[in-house]
Amino acid sequence: ESARLLRRLADQGSVRALTDLGVLRFRMGGPEEARRLWREAGSRGSSRALHFLGLTSIQAGDHAQAERQLRQAFENGTAQAAKDLGLLLQREGRIEEAEEAWVAASEQGVAEADSLLGLLWSERDDLEQARRWWRRGALRGSPDAAYNLGLLLADEGNLASATEWFRQAKSLGHPRARTALTRAAAKNRTPRRAAHEDLDIDPVHGRERR
Numbered sequence: 001e002s003a004r005l006l007r008r009l010a011d012q013g014s015v016r017a018l019t020d021l022g023v024l025r026f027r028m029g030g031p032e033e034a035r036r037l038w039r040e041a042g043s044r045g046s047s048r049a050l051h052f053l054g055l056t057s058i059q060a061g062d063h064a065q066a067e068r069q070l071r072q073a074f075e076n077g078t079a080q081a082a083k084d085l086g087l088l089l090q091r092e093g094r095i096e097e098a099e100e101a102w103v104a105a106s107e108q109g110v111a112e113a114d115s116l117l118g119l120l121w122s123e124r125d126d127l128e129q130a131r132r133w134w135r136r137g138a139l140r141g142s143p144d145a146a147y148n149l150g151l152l153l154a155d156e157g158n159l160a161s162a163t164e165w166f167r168q169a170k171s172l173g174h175p176r177a178r179t180a181l182t183r184a185a186a187k188n189r190t191p192r193r194a195a196h197e198d199l200d201i202d203p204v205h206g207r208e209r210r
Helices: 004-010 015-027 031-043 046-059 063-075 080-091 095-107 111-123 127-139 143-155 159-171 177-186
Strands: none
Touching: 004 015, 015 031, 015 046, 015 127, 031 046, 046 063, 046 080, 063 095, 063 111, 080 095, 080 111, 111 127, 111 143, 127 143, 127 159, 143 159, 143 177, 159 177
């Protein structure tokens, strides 16, 4: 029934319905049909469709095509595409370009981009910059940013503040926050700072899987 309704709306000219029909086809196990629908929607101006195409191009191993599609999706208005573009560029070792993409995503309000920037600065041993980005992301609702900020504070011995951020991470669904809370409460060794997993993207929702 949903497919028939979306098809009828798409036939009436709704680009959103065409994009959503692609999502439905993808979930039903029809990736080729989904890509065809997304290509049509993308040609008609859907930045969401271009984003989905970019993510599926990554899964297909066509990084050059994925980069073009993600850049176009971001330029056309899908901020999340810049975050995913940064993940792709990071995988290819293009760290400065990845940073630029994440900053652009952050400027458009993507909290997970803040978390990734915090991790990047942590890897550069600049913990003040890492703290700044993680705090920004945590305040915007990123579970990863809240968790990593908690770990940083726990490393510094500030268990009271760490516990607050672990609680926020838990409330946002972070899978390791409960354990971190237990360890902080027991004043045990804190867990190692969590890196974002290597690129493993859900093409429908456009976010990293955990």
